[in-house]
Amino acid sequence: MPVLARRAAREYKSIIRWLPNEILAEITSYSSNSDLVALCTTSRLFYAMAMRVLYHTVTLWNSAQLDGFLWTMAAHDHPIAALLTARLPDLVRRFAIEDKHGMLWRQDITFQAEALAALLSKLPHLKSVELCACTPDKLTDTLLERGSFKKLSQFTYTARWQISSPLVSFLNRHSTITHLTLYHHGALQPSAAGAIHLPNLRSYRGDCFFEATAMPSVTYVYLDRPGDLDIEPTLKQLGALAALRQLVILFHGLTAAGIVDCVARNVPQVEILISVGRVNTPMSPEETLEIAASLEKFEGLSHLHLAGEVNDRDHDEDLSTVTMWGGACKTLSSIGLHYAFWQKSKGNWVEIPLSRDVRRYR
Amino acid sequence: MVLLVTSDNEQFQTEKDIVERSVLIKNMLEDVGESDQPIPLPNVSSSVLKKVTQPSTGPTEIDVRGRYLSTASTTVESPSRPPILEQSQDETRKRTTDISEWDQKFITVDQEMLFEIILAANYLDIKSLLCRRWLQDGSQHDQGARPPEEIRKLFNIVNDFTPEEEAQIKKENEWAEDR
Numbered sequence: 001m002p003v004l005a006r007r008a009a010r011e012y013k014s015i016i017r018w019l020p021n022e023i024l025a026e027i028t029s030y031s032s033n034s035d036l037v038a039l040c041t042t043s044r045l046f047y048a049m050a051m052r053v054l055y056h057t058v059t060l061w062n063s064a065q066l067d068g069f070l071w072t073m074a075a076h077d078h079p080i081a082a083l084l085t086a087r088l089p090d091l092v093r094r095f096a097i098e099d100k101h102g103m104l105w106r107q108d109i110t111f112q113a114e115a116l117a118a119l120l121s122k123l124p125h126l127k128s129v130e131l132c133a134c135t136p137d138k139l140t141d142t143l144l145e146r147g148s149f150k151k152l153s154q155f156t157y158t159a160r161w162q163i164s165s166p167l168v169s170f171l172n173r174h175s176t177i178t179h180l181t182l183y184h185h186g187a188l189q190p191s192a193a194g195a196i197h198l199p200n201l202r203s204y205r206g207d208c209f210f211e212a213t214a215m216p217s218v219t220y221v222y223l224d225r226p227g228d229l230d231i232e233p234t235l236k237q238l239g240a241l242a243a244l245r246q247l248v249i250l251f252h253g254l255t256a257a258g259i260v261d262c263v264a265r266n267v268p269q270v271e272i273l274i275s276v277g278r279v280n281t282p283m284s285p286e287e288t289l290e291i292a293a294s295l296e297k298f299e300g301l302s303h304l305h306l307a308g309e310v311n312d313r314d315h316d317e318d319l320s321t322v323t324m325w326g327g328a329c330k331t332l333s334s335i336g337l338h339y340a341f342w343q344k345s346k347g348n349w350v351e352i353p354l355s356r357d358v359r360r361y362r
Numbered sequence: 363m364v365l366l367v368t369s370d371n372e373q374f375q376t377e378k379d380i381v382e383r384s385v386l387i388k389n390m391l392e393d394v395g396e397s398d399q400p401i402p403l404p405n406v407s408s409s410v411l412k413k414v415t416q417p418s419t420g421p422t423e424i425d426v427r428g429r430y431l432s433t434a435s436t437t438v439e440s441p442s443r444p445p446i447l448e449q450s451q452d453e454t455r456k457r458t459t460d461i462s463e464w465d466q467k468f469i470t471v472d473q474e475m476l477f478e479i480i481l482a483a484n485y486l487d488i489k490s491l492l493c494r495r496w497l498q499d500g501s502q503h504d505q506g507a508r509p510p511e512e513i514r515k516l517f518n519i520v521n522d523f524t525p526e527e528e529a530q531i532k533k534e535n536e537w538a539e540d541r
Contacts, residue, residue, distance in 0.1 A: 023484045034508070037535045041510045041528050043519045054538055068537030076534060080527055 021049070028053050048083045055091035061098045063109070066139075070115055092123045096130035097140060113139045117146035128154040144170040156181040171196050182206035183224075209234050215241070222248040231259075235266035246272040254278060256306045257290040264297040272303040274336075282314070282338060288321045295329035304329075305336030315351070318342075322349045364391065365400040372408035373400060376415050384414075385487035406482045413479050414486065 028049050031039065039050035060066050076088045084091075116139070120126060126149050133140045140159075144166035152174045157167060158181075171177065178200050184207065197214040204215070205222035218241050226234060231251055238244060247270045249259055256277040263273060295301065304325070322335045322342045326349055335342045335349070342349045364381050366374045382388045390401055403411065510528075514521055523531070 023480060026484070027480075033538050035513075037532070037538055038508050038510045038513055040535055041523065041531050042514050042521065044522050046519065047523075047531065054535065058538075060537075065537045072534045072537060078530060080523075080531065 025049050025053075044080075044083055047080065048085070051084055051088075052086075052091055055088055057094040057096070058092055059096040059098055061100075063112075066112055066116065070112060070119065073119055089119075089123050090125060093125055094128040094130075095120060095123075095126060096132070097143075098130075098132050099137065099139075100132060109138050110142070113142035114146065117143050121146070121148045123149075125151060127151055128156075130156040132156075132158040141166055148173060150176070152176050154179040154181075158183040168196055171198060175199055177201055179203045180206070182208070184208065209237050217243055219243050220246045220248075222250075224250050226251060232262055232266065235262055239266040239269075241267075242269070244270060246270065246274075248274045250276045252276075252278050255287065256283065257287040257294070260291050260304075260306075261294045264294040268297050268299050270298070271300055273301060274303075274305040274307075276307040282317075283321070288324065292324050292328040295325055295332070298329055298331070300331045301329050302331055303334045304332060305334075305341075307336070307339070319349060319351075365398070366411065367400045367402050368406055368408040368411050369404050370408050372411075374408070374411060374415070380415055387486065403486070405485045407478070409475070410478045410482045413475070414482050 024046075028036070028039065028046075031050070031053070033054065036050045036054040039046045040054065041047070058069065060069060073088055081088070120129075120143065129143075129147075129149060129152060131140045131143065140157075147170065153176055155171070155174065155177050171180075172195070175198065177198055180198065180201055180203070182204075195214075199215075199217065201215045201218050203220040203222075204218055205224060207224055207226050209221065209223065221238060221241075221244060223231070223234065231249075231253065238247065244267065247263065247267060249263070251259060254262065254277050256275060259275045259277045260273070263270065263275070295304070318337055318340060319342075322337060325335060326332050326344060333344045341352050343352050363375050364378050364387070366376055366381065366387075368374065378391070382391065387401060406414070513519065521528075
């Protein structure tokens, strides 16, 4: 069946005249910023299309860029702008500061910082903000103090030094946040931030955790290499989260058995546990027994994935291990062990061939 | 194996793993379950389908900035396996170039065929293939932006801006240039 558009192709000999706009837009969305900037200047059609992608995500990493961005957002009222059928501020969905090398730092940034905070607060569709500062930073502090983003749902904050106090009040002003990522590299005591209250937060990722009662809706927590040597107090906090279903722990201070034990005692309500601990491969028989004992304490664990290394594991030995674990925790339906995945099927455990998705997860 | 029937009534026996890269076919297979019934593809001709199902390995995940994030391989070994799969994950830049060389062989076709492939990839919902051609060209300009004039030539785009308008657009987007 010939596609209607083909006739147009013969007539015009140009894809732009016959490829549907949504396909051009799809292709455009995979372009780098440099390509998008170039695409904008090729023709009016591409200007309208590429500008939408270019301003969807705004990332700043040096002060010249900051000046340029502020200038453009203020000056964008020339005749070509009418091609967009939307104002530039309407296009921005995501804003990020990526100051990994201190390129945004300068003495006299106060004016720009305030202008940026005011500008961002006026963006009607801004949903995601990421702030990555490498030094105690006037710019990010000003954004935290002055910023007020009505539709903010995702917020990421990474600080190499101390987390400044504006962060706590910023979070408390934005109850719309559903996804929070927070890396402080050991500079913030969770207890010091106990006043954070995020009623709608569903997903948290970071290297510490706060008072759980202030985040009642959290269903997913990813503890990423917590700085503390003892993760027990953190897991105790997580235990108070009634809605928590999925827990991912990346922690090299304990073996897999140590983590499963700690989680079983403190967060028995989780249904999915993915853990990367200190690797002992292949797992010793003592360790598998310890894990079996811990598994009995879970209330409804369905997935247990313990990352390890690919090695010359013994298939039959692993089968008896997962069968033992399945016996200890009747709700288990999926187990990851030694980078092999097992599923319970009609009462028996069978190893499943790895799909591409699982390989990617590895 | 899955049986596909193209618009010109040719039948293709294809491995499930390969055809499931098409979201459309994957959904169809899930809907009908295990079945020997052929899957009709009324918008795809046999010559295009051959091209679309040909690369059994290749990059599948691409980030918003158009760079390959990972090189998930399928379980199917292919003689045309590109060298990229043997490389470390860190060499993103280098990999893009290598993909280009491999892609060159795969997708060196005339313009009309190329665009039929783009349409088919869109219909079948194969994202990686849809943007492959675009990225392939982009990789040749690793050191800097691709000049607008070159993009116009590649896609037969007619410049409908005055030089002043072009300069103005360039200036307003200066802040966004890549590092």
